[in-house]
Amino acid sequence: MAVVAGLLVSSGCSAAGSDRAGGHADAQPTVLTLANPGGAVEPPQLVAWAKRVEQMSKGTIRIRFRDEWREGQARPEVPTLDDIRKGKADMAWVGARAFDRVGVTDFQALLAPMLVDSYELEAKVFEAGIPAKMLGGVRKAGLVGIGVLPGPLARLVGTRKPMVNPDALKDEKIASQDSALMDESLRAWGATPVQAPPGVDLSPFGGIQMQLGAVVGRHHESDAKYVTGNIDLWPRALVVVMGKAAHNRLSARQREILTDALKQTITKAVDASRAEDRESAPTLCRMGMKLPSASASDVKAMRSAVQPVYARLRNNKRTGNWLAQIQFLKETTGVGPDTVSCPAKSTAAGPLQGQWTRTMTESDWRHWPGYDTWTERPPNGTWTLAFNNGILTKTDPNGETERWPYQTFRDRIHLDGLVTFNATFHLDAGQLTFDNFDMSDCPDCAGYVVTFGGSQQPWVSTAVAH
Numbered sequence: 001m002a003v004v005a006g007l008l009v010s011s012g013c014s015a016a017g018s019d020r021a022g023g024h025a026d027a028q029p030t031v032l033t034l035a036n037p038g039g040a041v042e043p044p045q046l047v048a049w050a051k052r053v054e055q056m057s058k059g060t061i062r063i064r065f066r067d068e069w070r071e072g073q074a075r076p077e078v079p080t081l082d083d084i085r086k087g088k089a090d091m092a093w094v095g096a097r098a099f100d101r102v103g104v105t106d107f108q109a110l111l112a113p114m115l116v117d118s119y120e121l122e123a124k125v126f127e128a129g130i131p132a133k134m135l136g137g138v139r140k141a142g143l144v145g146i147g148v149l150p151g152p153l154a155r156l157v158g159t160r161k162p163m164v165n166p167d168a169l170k171d172e173k174i175a176s177q178d179s180a181l182m183d184e185s186l187r188a189w190g191a192t193p194v195q196a197p198p199g200v201d202l203s204p205f206g207g208i209q210m211q212l213g214a215v216v217g218r219h220h221e222s223d224a225k226y227v228t229g230n231i232d233l234w235p236r237a238l239v240v241v242m243g244k245a246a247h248n249r250l251s252a253r254q255r256e257i258l259t260d261a262l263k264q265t266i267t268k269a270v271d272a273s274r275a276e277d278r279e280s281a282p283t284l285c286r287m288g289m290k291l292p293s294a295s296a297s298d299v300k301a302m303r304s305a306v307q308p309v310y311a312r313l314r315n316n317k318r319t320g321n322w323l324a325q326i327q328f329l330k331e332t333t334g335v336g337p338d339t340v341s342c343p344a345k346s347t348a349a350g351p352l353q354g355q356w357t358r359t360m361t362e363s364d365w366r367h368w369p370g371y372d373t374w375t376e377r378p379p380n381g382t383w384t385l386a387f388n389n390g391i392l393t394k395t396d397p398n399g400e401t402e403r404w405p406y407q408t409f410r411d412r413i414h415l416d417g418l419v420t421f422n423a424t425f426h427l428d429a430g431q432l433t434f435d436n437f438d439m440s441d442c443p444d445c446a447g448y449v450v451t452f453g454g455s456q457q458p459w460v461s462t463a464v465a466h
Contacts, residue, residue: 030254031062032246035069035083035092038076038198041217042067044276045149045238045269046093052261061254063091074195075178078102081241085142090246096131096148096237097179099138106137108313109322110237113185113306116326117232117337122150123270124329130322131237132263143241147262151236152211152273153338158226159202164294166190166305172206181309182209182234188306211236212280212340219403221287229281229291230339231302238269277340279416283405285342286390293339350408352387352425356432356459359383364455378451385432385459394451421445423452432459 034050036042042065050063066089070076077098084092096107109115110131116122125131126148135145156163156174163169170190176182183193186209194205202208202223210220215227240262247255281291294302314320359382365371381397392406392415404415413434414422424436434453439445 029057029060029062030250031064032090033066034063034240035080035089036065036067037069037080037092037094038071038073040068040071043093043151043238044272045151045265046240048268048272049149049240049262049265052265053257056257056261057254061257072197074197074200075101076197077178081141081143084241084243087243087245089243091146091240091242093238093240095151095177095179096134096239097177097182097234099141099239100180101178102141104137104140105316105319106134107131107237107239108181109319109326110134111179111181111234112313112323112326113188113233113309114231114303114337115323115330116235117153118333118335119150119153119270119274119338120335121326121330121333122153122235122273123267124333125326126150126266126270128325128329130325134322135239138239138241141241142244144244144247146240146242146258149238149240149262149269150266150273151238151269152213152276153232153235154209154211155233155340156207156228156231157202157210157215157220157224158207158228159205159224161206162226162290162292163207163228164231164292165298165301167301169206173204175200175202175205175208177209184312185233185306185309188309189302190305209233211276212284213276215289216280216283216287216405221284221289221403225289227284227289227291227340228294229341230293230337231299232337235273277338281340282343283390286405287403291341293341299337350387350390351427352406352408352413352432353389354387355462356385356387357382357462358455358457358459360455360457364457365450367456368450368454378454383451421448430461430463432461 034046050065053061053063069083069089069092070079073079077094078101080092080094081098081102083089097111099105099107110125116125131148135148138145158168161168166189169186172191173194174186174191175196176186176193177198178195186193191206196205196208198210198214199218202220207224208220212227215221215224250258285291310323313323360378361380362377365378379397383397384395386393386395387406390405390407391403393401393403395401406416407414408425411424411426412422413425422438423434426433426435437449437453439449
């Protein structure tokens with residue numbers, strides 16, 4: 001990512017504090033570090049929980065995310081659990097899927113293939129307290145369970161063809177996260193699961209199982225073409241765990257706040273997951289991906305293929321009981337699978353449609369405050385901004401590109417993708433400039449102010465002779 005590192009705002013996390021809630025008014029707040037395995041972006045479900053913790057504790061408990069924990073590893077979650085046991089961070093969130101790799105199978109009923117296939121059903125399952133009952137199993141892994149939050153539904157992403165039935169999946173290598181149950185399900189559909197980091201290049205694979213928001217965030221539109229819109233594989237339930245030593249340092253009231261705040265965040269977490277799909281689907285469509293639907297016979301074939309998986313799950317009395325409870329909720333809720341599809345294409349090009357360039361040398365940047373202190377400077381040469389039906393592609397002089405969905409309203413532009421910010425744009429006789437940047441949603445993105453607006457040179461439309 002081409003950014004000016006010297007302008008970025010640091011977001012480092014503090015070490016855990018030893019002060020306790022309810023102490024002297026001048027006491028420092030208790031700061032709990034939370035490992036965010038393999039990610040630079042904090043899940044909105046957990047951000048909402050962290051805010052609720054701070055509200056309930058009146059600022060005496062704060063949660064600080066440790067992002068990109070074990071980033072780049074194909075299996076970051078299981079080692080993260082070991083890190084928490086060893087006290088390398090106070091807490092972590094880990095996908096429920098990973099626990100069966102450490103002998104905890106309690107979450108498998110929640111993740112049974114194509115069982116929880118709508119956000120309404122997921123909400124009902126959490127309201128019934130079923131995941132909370134499953135949480136006790138994490139003690140077997142030497143950890144303290146704080147709670148479980150609902151997350152987005154995973155779908156099948158195809159690199160070269162739609163993954164709509166077992167025939168399409170047969171003999172295909174499917175990139176997957178660490179989970180024995182998910183590997184078992186993929187094999188039942190005829191695929192070969194391969195452990196790979198979330199941001200891996202999908203070109204060597206037939207596809208990946210992933211939620212829509214991650215497909216956007218990891219820019220898989222560049223190496224995949226299809227997302228099956230009406231097959232919801234399983235929810236990405238988020239399990240928050242804590243090390244025993246860190247948990248023992250908390251007061252009873254602090255422990256209660258952590259768990260109660262999480263319970264109170266369940267509705268917001270479902271809403272955030274639903275919103276993630278609602279916003280991500282049209283973004284993927286604008287980026288050129290297709291969202292085909294499986295036929296009724298295809299869906300039936302997918303369900304039939306995983307019946308041996310269900311048979312194994314039912315052999316465990318407790319898992320079988322939870323399966324029955326979830327199936328009952330599914331039948332009584334009466335809601336079919338959540339589906340996504342591409343909206344009708346808009347013919348409105350927007351005021352910025354087209355390509356804009358500017359050529360800059362070091363002298364063009366020198367007027368910017370603090371230039372002499374920048375630790376990284378933008379490359380000199382010709383920069384390009386290409387606006388095309390809601391997608392902005394920025395290319396720097398070295399040929400490196402970044403893409404974002406964008407929206408315009410009057411003279412304001414909103415970019416929401418790898419970075420999120422707003423700015424005012426001005427058009428005048430084929431020239432384009434930006435100012436009034438709002439980086440409140442992405443404080444670490446200040447470097448983009450320089451990229452877009454940090455030059456005395458305007459952007460010039462390539463459609464205008466110059």
